[in-house]
Each structure stands twice: as structure tokens, then as C-alpha cells.
Amino acid sequence: MTTTPPSSLPHAALVPLPRPPHAPVVPVPVERRAVAPDVARGLALLGIAVANAVVHLSGGVVGLGMRPVDSSGLDRAVDGVVSLLIDRRTMPMFALLYGYGIGVVVRRRAAAWVPWPACRADLLRRAAVLVAFGAAHLVLLFEGDILGAYGVAGLVAVLFVRASDRTLLVTAALLLAVSGFLGGALGGAVVFKDAFDMGPLTVPSVESPLLAMGARALSGFVGAPLGAVIALPLVLVGLWGARREVLERPADHVRLLRRTAVVGLTVSVLGAVPFATAVARLRDPSALDAFGSAMLHELTGAAGGVAFAALVAWAVAARGTTLATLGPVGRALRAVGTRSLTCYLLQSVLFVLPLAPWAGGLGVHLGSAQVVAWAVGVWLVTVAVAVALEAAGRSGPAESLYRRLVYRRAAA
Numbered sequence: 001m002t003t004t005p006p007s008s009l010p011h012a013a014l015v016p017l018p019r020p021p022h023a024p025v026v027p028v029p030v031e032r033r034a035v036a037p038d039v040a041r042g043l044a045l046l047g048i049a050v051a052n053a054v055v056h057l058s059g060g061v062v063g064l065g066m067r068p069v070d071s072s073g074l075d076r077a078v079d080g081v082v083s084l085l086i087d088r089r090t091m092p093m094f095a096l097l098y099g100y101g102i103g104v105v106v107r108r109r110a111a112a113w114v115p116w117p118a119c120r121a122d123l124l125r126r127a128a129v130l131v132a133f134g135a136a137h138l139v140l141l142f143e144g145d146i147l148g149a150y151g152v153a154g155l156v157a158v159l160f161v162r163a164s165d166r167t168l169l170v171t172a173a174l175l176l177a178v179s180g181f182l183g184g185a186l187g188g189a190v191v192f193k194d195a196f197d198m199g200p201l202t203v204p205s206v207e208s209p210l211l212a213m214g215a216r217a218l219s220g221f222v223g224a225p226l227g228a229v230i231a232l233p234l235v236l237v238g239l240w241g242a243r244r245e246v247l248e249r250p251a252d253h254v255r256l257l258r259r260t261a262v263v264g265l266t267v268s269v270l271g272a273v274p275f276a277t278a279v280a281r282l283r284d285p286s287a288l289d290a291f292g293s294a295m296l297h298e299l300t301g302a303a304g305g306v307a308f309a310a311l312v313a314w315a316v317a318a319r320g321t322t323l324a325t326l327g328p329v330g331r332a333l334r335a336v337g338t339r340s341l342t343c344y345l346l347q348s349v350l351f352v353l354p355l356a357p358w359a360g361g362l363g364v365h366l367g368s369a370q371v372v373a374w375a376v377g378v379w380l381v382t383v384a385v386a387v388a389l390e391a392a393g394r395s396g397p398a399e400s401l402y403r404r405l406v407y408r409r410a411a412a
């Protein structure tokens with residue numbers, strides 16, 4: 001008599017009886033990892049570096065999108081292009097890939113006959129460790145941390161792991177509406193401030209490391225929950241995609257990937273035009289216009305995040321889904337993607353220590369174009385580090401610590 005493998009059951013969560021003893025929980029070897037998700041992560045980190053670059057400027061008056069008001073024509077053009085193509089587009093892509101990873105863990109635990117309570121504990125432990133990484137990153141380095149927000153979103157996503165596809169997608173759509181409203185409120189806050197004659201918004205230049213640390217810790221109490229609400233819709237969409245192995249078997253889903261990439265990128269670009277033109281100061285929006293433009297920018301950014309992931313998977317399917325079929329660029333991106341936690345944290349080190357007012361202080365003297373160029377350079381350094389680690393057959397140090405915390409506790 002044979003038993004049905006749990007991966008073929010609805011939602012890969014119900015384990016039939018009788019069943020064999022479940023396999024021990026161990027990390028998946030790098031060579032067995034799917035290519036497309038890691039390549040997408042490597043590319044997403046470039047977008048995150050560019051999108052976050054403006055956060056490292058300080059000491060000046062900022063306008064819509066937190067972009068400096070006292071800027072050159074080149075700076076305004078760069079701000080517009082970043083808002084059009086990158087800002088609020090690559091971070092949703094990363095949230096999608098995070099949710100996809102959760103779905104892969106669930107499917108593999110089910111295939112190993114791990115009972116649901118043990119799988120749930122594993123997922124909660126993973127998310128909790130990510131929250132701890134995010135808290136340390138926030139307090140020590142960067143107020144714009146996304147790890148804590150994604151970890152909180154991961155804790156909530158566990159509630160939906162065994163939900164139906166319909167529940168996943170409907171909940172994601174409802175949460176997306178909420179995140180769009182939050183994005184509109186946050187994005188248009190500067191214009192609202194001016195409309196009520198509250199004066200211009202100036203990014204403070206805090207030169208005391210302790211005061212800067214306290215400010216970052218305080219911002220985390222607000223930023224992590226808000227970030228989790230904004231990330232959760234894409235995390236749930238990633239769960240849905242993992243059930244179908246869309247990114248692991250892209251050759252079987254080329255039609256879906258092609259349509260998603262074309263339609264999603266079109267929606268993303270068109271939806272970003274009102275906000276991007278205002279950020280580039282090609283027009284002067286009213287407070288209501290700024291709110292609507294920022295909300296549309298946030299909502300269509302979700303489509304852009306999904307579309308970018310689909311585009312990468314479509315390209316991988318065209319070349320082949322094994323490491324051997326990737327070209328040099330693809331292998332470099334995959335090296336970054338398999339060490340995405342290390343590379344993300346390294347980005348902060350390379351940004352904060354030279355640019356922060358309490359450290360090197362160079363961010364006070366840079367403009368948007370310069371700091372975006374710096375971001376590209378930072379990303380290239382992380383690529384070089386990841387490729388060197390790949391050549392040496394070594395994991396990223398942050399990944400090693402993360403797995404040690406997760407799997408040792410699991411073994412215990």
C-alpha cells in the first residue's frame with residue numbers, strides 16, 4: 001500500500017496517515033536551489049540600493065518622495081526616473097520572493113512528512129529570527145530596514161499558509177488597498193504639510209551616534225508594523241505562486257510569465273507617471289493630487305514588483321533553468337541572490353559608515369544623482385563579494401548565522 005505524498009494534497013499542509021517518520025530539518029544545499037528566485041533576488045538588491053539611496057542624504061529641505069528640493073536639473077531627472085521605474089517597485093518584488101520562499105519551505109516540509117504543528121513552529125522561528133536581524137540592523141545602522149517588516153509579515157503569513165487560493169488572493173487584494181492608502185498618506189505628507197503652512201520638511205543632520213541610534217529605534221516601532229502591512233499583500237501572492245512552482249519551473253509557465261511581465265510593467269510605468277513627474281518637479285501638485293499620485297504609485301508598484309519577478313523567470317526559462325545554462329551575469333546575480341541577507345546588510349555598511357552625519361558625513365554634501373551613482377557602486381561591491389564567496393564555496397556570513405539560529409533551535 002502506498003500513501004499519497006503530502007505535496008500533492010491541497011495546500012501541501014494536510015499529512016495523511018499512515019505516514020513514515022519525518023525527515024530531519026536541514027538547510028537545502030545551494031546546488032539544489034531553484035535558479036530564477038535567486039537571480040531575481042540579486043537583481044532586486046540593485047533596485048533596493050537605488051531606491052534607498054536618497055534616504056542617506058541629510059541636512060536639507062525635502063519635497064515629494066523625500067527628494068531634496070534644492071537640487072540640480074540632473075538630480076531632478078534622476079529622481080524622476082527612479083520614481084518611475086524603481087521606487088516602490090523592487091521592494092514589492094523582494095516581498096513576493098520572501099513569500100515564495102515561505103511557500104517552498106511549506107512544500108518541502110510536507111514532502112518530508114513533517115506534521116503541520118512542527119512546520120508552523122519552523123515558519124514562526126524563521127520569521128522571528130528575521131525580526132531579530134531587522135531590529136539589530138535598525139538600531140545599529142539603518143532606519144530604513146526592511147528585514148523587521150518582512151519578518152512581521154512572515155509571522156502573520158503563517159495564518160494563511162493553509163488557506164485556499166481564493167482566500168489568499170482576496171486577502172492580498174484587500175490589504176493592497178490598505179497599503180495603497182498608507183503609501184498615499186506617507187508619500188503626500190510633505191505636500192500636506194506645506195498646504196497647512198507648517199513649514200518645509202528638513203531631514204535632520206544628527207551627529208551624535210547615540211541620539212541617531214535612539215531615533216532609529218523609535219522609528220522602528222512605527223516603521224516595522226507599517227512596512228509589514230505594505231509587504232503582506234505581496235508575501236501572500238508569493239505563497240500562491242509557490243504552490244504552483246511558478247519560479248522553480250518557469251518553462252512550464254512561460255505564457256503566464258510573459259503576460260504578467262508585459263501587463264504588469266505597463267501598469268507599473270503608467271501608474272508611476274503622475275508621481276514621477278511631480279517628484280521631478282515637472283508639475284506642482286495640490287495636496288489632494290499628491291495624495292492620489294502617491295497612492296497610485298504605491299498600488300501600481302505592486303504590479304511592477306510581480307512583473308519584474310515574472311520577467312526574470314521568463315528570461316531564465318529562455319536560457320535554461322540550471323546553473324550551467326546561465327551566463328556570467330546570471331551566475332553573478334545568482335551568487336548575490338543566494339547571499340541576499342549578507343549583501344543587503346553589507347549595502348547598509350557601505351552606505352551608512354561613509355554617508356551618515358554621525359559617521360563619515362559625506363551624505364550632507366551629495367545630491368540625488370551622486371548618491372544613486374554611489375548606490376550602483378555599492379551594489380557592484382556586493383556582487384564582487386558574493387562572486388568571491390561563490391568561488392570559494394562559502395555561504396554568506398549572515399546566512400550562516402541565520403541558519404545556525406534557525407536549525408539549531410529546530411534540532412533542539
